[in-house]
Amino acid sequence: MRVNYLDMGVNSITRSGFIAIAGQPNVGKSTLLNGVLKEKVAIISRKPETTRDNIKGILTEGGCQMVFTDTPGIHRPHDLLGKMMLIRAQSTLLESDIILLMTEKKTAFDREDLNIISRLPEPGRGKSVFLIINKTDRVKQKELLLPVIKKAGTVYPFDEIIPMCALNPGHLKKLIGIIKKYLPEGPFYYPEGQLTDKSERFMIEEIIREKVLLTVHEEVPHSVAVSVEQMVEEEEKTLKIYATVFVERTSQKAILIGKKGASMKRIGELARADIEKMLSRHVYLDLWVKVFERWKRDPRAMREMGYAD
Ligand code: GDP
Ligand code: MG
Numbered sequence: 408m409r410v411n412y413l414d415m416g417v418n419s420i421t422r423s424g425f426i427a428i429a430g431q432p433n434v435g436k437s438t439l440l441n442g443v444l445k446e447k448v449a450i451i452s453r454k455p456e457t458t459r460d461n462i463k464g465i466l467t468e469g470g471c472q473m474v475f476t477d478t479p480g481i482h483r484p485h486d487l488l489g490k491m492m493l494i495r496a497q498s499t500l501l502e503s504d505i506i507l508l509m510t511e512k513k514t515a516f517d518r519e520d521l522n523i524i525s526r527l528p529e530p531g532r533g534k535s536v537f538l539i540i541n542k543t544d545r546v547k548q549k550e551l552l553l554p555v556i557k558k559a560g561t562v563y564p565f566d567e568i569i570p571m572c573a574l575n576p577g578h579l580k581k582l583i584g585i586i587k588k589y590l591p592e593g594p595f596y597y598p599e600g601q602l603t604d605k606s607e608r609f610m611i612e613e614i615i616r617e618k619v620l621l622t623v624h625e626e627v628p629h630s631v632a633v634s635v636e637q638m639v640e641e642e643e644k645t646l647k648i649y650a651t652v653f654v655e656r657t658s659q660k661a662i663l664i665g666k667k668g669a670s671m672k673r674i675g676e677l678a679r680a681d682i683e684k685m686l687s688r689h690v691y692l693d694l695w696v697k698v699f700e701r702w703k704r705d706p707r708a709m710r711e712m713g714y715a716d
Pocket of ligand 1: 430431432433434439543544545573574575
């Protein structure tokens with residue numbers, strides 16, 4: 408969109424676009440999104456498949472608005488939740504202007520990389536696709552990346568191939584510079600200063616879920632869903648948050664609570680600290696654990712938990 412300030416003699420063009428971040432679990436998609444936004448928008452955990460929902464992260468600077476989406480894994484779904492995630496991930500690819508395909512493979516693409524590449528839009532459809540080879544801080548010599556860079560050109564005509572480290576602010580800045588060059592002219596979709604399309608409530612649920620994933624290992628994590636039931640202003644100073652952590656089995660509930668409630672206490676402390684940081688205010692967090700059998704296979708439950716439309 409071109410805005411002509413005739414009295415100022417300046418032509419001001421705004422550019423905007425949707426940028427999808429795709430790739431296998433654990434390659435650094437959420438790290439890249441958080442780094443680009445310099446805030447914690449997507450939750451990070453060492454466990455794969457952490458991101459269930461598409462969170463849009465918005466960066467507006469220098470006449471450009473970039474709307475990033477961290478897509479959940481594109482892989483063969485095992486249950487209804489997995490199917491929903493795949494559908495969302497694919498529609499994100501279709502809706503985007505630029506796709507960042509991330510990998511951390513140094514020498515070759517594996518089957519799963521090729522599976523994702525096969526789901527990329529056909530070349531020449533007006534979308535730009537970049538290959539990001541992440542975690543180069545773990546590569547001793549640049550030359551070691553040559554095989555995968557050579558191979559890349561034969562599997563897809565990537566517009567850019569970018570070896571980088573998503574933990575390096577300088578690299579992130581350069582990446583943003585390259586993205587800006589590919590952004591189409593267009594209006595801003597969100598107000599300047601807005602960081603994400605998600606509600607405060609959603610962010611709180613994701614923080615709590617992240618702390619569950621960090622604290623309990625065993626087989627609990629993938630059965631967990633979090634729902635904020637109520638947020639109440641207590642006097643001027645404190646926000647009281649009542650949230651439920653759902654698990655699928657009684658045995659999981661016991662693990663989650665821990666000996667004398669130790670695990671739950673730890674989860675609550677960690678979550679509260681992050682929520683307070685996000686909201687810049689004092690928070691009281693009340694967490695309950697409930698068993699909800701087979702919620703991942705129940706469409707109504709999934710809707711209520713916000714995982715299906
Ligand atoms: P996602 O599943 O693709 O979203 O991956 P995450 O962003 O959650 O990252 C997975 C793990 O890789 C985390 O422990 C990150 O700290 C780590 N990580 C991400 N990017 C880099 C990088 O450039 N270098 C190194 N060494 N680790 C990274
Ligand atoms: Mg992630």
